[in-house]
Amino acid sequence: MKRFSSQICAIVLLCGLGAELVFALTEDECTVTPDQVPVCCKEPKAKEEVKEDKTREELGKKCVENNAKGKKANTDEEEFQIAECVDECIFRDVFGYVNKKTNKLDETAIVNTFTKRFDGNSKWKEATQKVAKSCLGESGKDIKASSKCKSGALQFLRCYTRGVFLNCPAESWENTDACNKLKVLVQKCPNVYTILQN
Numbered sequence: 001m002k003r004f005s006s007q008i009c010a011i012v013l014l015c016g017l018g019a020e021l022v023f024a025l026t027e028d029e030c031t032v033t034p035d036q037v038p039v040c041c042k043e044p045k046a047k048e049e050v051k052e053d054k055t056r057e058e059l060g061k062k063c064v065e066n067n068a069k070g071k072k073a074n075t076d077e078e079e080f081q082i083a084e085c086v087d088e089c090i091f092r093d094v095f096g097y098v099n100k101k102t103n104k105l106d107e108t109a110i111v112n113t114f115t116k117r118f119d120g121n122s123k124w125k126e127a128t129q130k131v132a133k134s135c136l137g138e139s140g141k142d143i144k145a146s147s148k149c150k151s152g153a154l155q156f157l158r159c160y161t162r163g164v165f166l167n168c169p170a171e172s173w174e175n176t177d178a179c180n181k182l183k184v185l186v187q188k189c190p191n192v193y194t195i196l197q198n
Contacts, residue, residue: 030192037194038176038178040168040178040182041165041168042174042196043164043172044172056094059090063094066089067085068082081146083154085148087149087157088149095109097110098151105151107133110156114132123169123171127167127169131163132160134163135163136156138155139159158191162186162194164196165183165194166186
């Protein structure tokens with residue numbers, strides 16, 4: 001059950017360091033732990049790096065504290081729900097990716113981020129926009145009726161990271177045996193860990 005507490009740390013990294021992790025939700029051959037996952041796809045430095053300020057950092061910490069700190073999950077589903085709420089809070093309060101009135105992902109805000117982020121790199125801009133648009137359409141499908149936080153932020157993040165990993169531009173791909181084996185596994189197992197790092 002430590003998978004989702006690790007994910008909470010990963011989302012905090014997303015706020016500050018640009019790293020994203022996605023976690024396996026099965027206990028079969030598709031399960032991989034973070035220490036087994038090499039960094040295979042390195043994002044280029046964005047044209048305009050988002051300036052991290054204390055306010056944004058504090059908002060991210062508050063999301064973790066308000067949604068995860070002191071909460072004990074007895075099942076994987078409870079842990080998943082905690083992670084959903086942490087991600088939703090970060091998407092809403094830190095990045096403005098969740099519309100506060102409708103509690104739905106804001107497609108315009110998300111797509112605009114990728115338009116600006118990779119403006120000087122056509123391959124990355126095209127790959128990330130395509131994946132983001134596809135994942136926006138898919139993210140609502142995996143939300144359970146029992147979920148407390150239903151924006152689809154966690155589902156979008158998982159889909160996006162996997163999609164970019166599988167469509168990583170050739171110049172950014174680490175063409176090693178370990179990475180190529182992981183790519184085959186990710187194609188077979190949609191919930192396996194993937195890492196993007198800049």
